Amino acid sequence: xxxxxxxxxxxxxxxxxxxxxxxxxxxxxxxxxxxxxxxxxxxxxxxxxxxxxxxxxxxxxxxxxxxxxxxxxxxxxxxxxxxxxxxxxxxxxxxxxxxxxxxxxxxxxxxxxxxxxxxxxxxxxxxxxxxxxxxxxxxxxxxxxxxxxxx
Amino acid sequence: xxxxxxxxxxxxxxxxxxxxxxxxxxxxxxxxxxxxxxxxxxxxxxxxxxxxxxxxxxxxxxxxxxxxxxxxxxxxxxxxxxxxxxxxxxxxxxxxxxxxxxxxxxxxxxxxxxxxxxxxxxxxxxxxxxxxxxxxxxxxxxxxxxxxxxxxxxxxxxxxxxxxxxxxxxxxxxxxxxxxxxxxxxxxxxxxxxxxxxxxxx
Numbered sequence: 001x002x003x004x005x006x007x008x009x010x011x012x013x014x015x016x017x018x019x020x021x022x023x024x025x026x027x028x029x030x031x032x033x034x035x036x037x038x039x040x041x042x043x044x045x046x047x048x049x050x051x052x053x054x055x056x057x058x059x060x061x062x063x064x065x066x067x068x069x070x071x072x073x074x075x076x077x078x079x080x081x082x083x084x085x086x087x088x089x090x091x092x093x094x095x096x097x098x099x100x101x102x103x104x105x106x107x108x109x110x111x112x113x114x115x116x117x118x119x120x121x122x123x124x125x126x127x128x129x130x131x132x133x134x135x136x137x138x139x140x141x142x143x144x145x146x147x148x149x150x151x
Numbered sequence: 152x153x154x155x156x157x158x159x160x161x162x163x164x165x166x167x168x169x170x171x172x173x174x175x176x177x178x179x180x181x182x183x184x185x186x187x188x189x190x191x192x193x194x195x196x197x198x199x200x201x202x203x204x205x206x207x208x209x210x211x212x213x214x215x216x217x218x219x220x221x222x223x224x225x226x227x228x229x230x231x232x233x234x235x236x237x238x239x240x241x242x243x244x245x246x247x248x249x250x251x252x253x254x255x256x257x258x259x260x261x262x263x264x265x266x267x268x269x270x271x272x273x274x275x276x277x278x279x280x281x282x283x284x285x286x287x288x289x290x291x292x293x294x295x296x297x298x299x300x301x302x303x304x305x306x307x308x309x310x311x312x313x314x315x316x317x318x319x320x321x322x323x324x325x326x327x328x329x330x331x332x333x334x335x336x337x338x339x340x341x342x343x344x345x346x347x348x349x350x351x352x353x
Binding site for chain 2: 040041042045046092095096097098099101102120122123124127129
């Protein structure tokens with residue numbers, strides 16, 4: 001790896017682009033992700049930029065237990081994200097379905113069945129600091145060899 | 152001119168430059184009263200399963216057998232951190248945030264009982280519920296096969312052509328009657344109510 005690539009990797013690891021998708025949750029976790037953007041937690045001071053465009057994203061936050069309508073769309077979104085990419089499951093719903101995982105509900109958790117998940121943040125909802133820590137801890141994994149993975 | 156010089160000097164201060172580029176607000180600390188996943192206090196679990204019965208999330212808590220007794224286990228991907236298991240536990244086996252302190256200070260508790268309900272429209276008066284009930288059998292061993300009984304102490308008995316519930320409070324919630332009912336006419340429901348010590352006396 002050349003020195004230039006190393007510098008690029010370092011710089012990139014300080015500018016993480018995040019996109020989030022709600023595949024059928026109660027919106028509680030969405031609000032916690034929004035709270036990360038607020039000055040109290042201020043996600044942008046770590047260089048994490050949340051803008052809902054999968055084509056520019058590095059990290060995809062998946063929120064909610066998967067409803068049947070989302071199965072194909074979630075796959076499309078995941079395909080749109082350029083390599084290298086990771087997905088982080090936010091909250092209990094993508095992990096286990098939480099309170100929606102009952103007889104008679106139209107959900108099919110866990111989300112790992114559809115896209116590969118790199119990290120899970122349990123909680124209903126998780127604290128914004130937990131979400132922040134999860135994104136910051138998966139970021140080195142994707143940016144360690146970002147340059148080599150470039151097509 | 153003076154102000155320009157002032158600002159240049161101000162912005163060239165090493166401390167200012169350091170703060171401008173590197174200062175971050177420290178990751179906010181979790182407050183001590185945060186209601187996190189329940190942790191064990193070390194008290195002995197008596198396996199009353201109150202925690203499992205009150206838990207609103209599926210598969211979030213299980214009381215497991217260990218080498219020397221029982222122990223509740225919390226599953227983080229399922230637990231919603233509501234803290235009801237901490238409140239419901241009569242032995243204070245679990246602790247989370249300041250729930251135990253607050254319940255001790257306010258003298259609050261969760262009180263539960265079992266409610267029996269018989270749908271007279273579908274009940275066919277076979278008396279299976281009265282006969283199969285283990286509490287009934289203990290109180291009145293002479294309980295007839297038709298469910299009639301001469302004892303007034305039984306939970307329920309067939310009386311004047313229909314099942315009459317006499318002592319609901321004696322029900323232990325085993326649901327044997329539900330299992331033995333041929334057309335699901337009898338229902339056992341666990342009711343939970345929050346009570347405060349002073350309030351109950353008044």
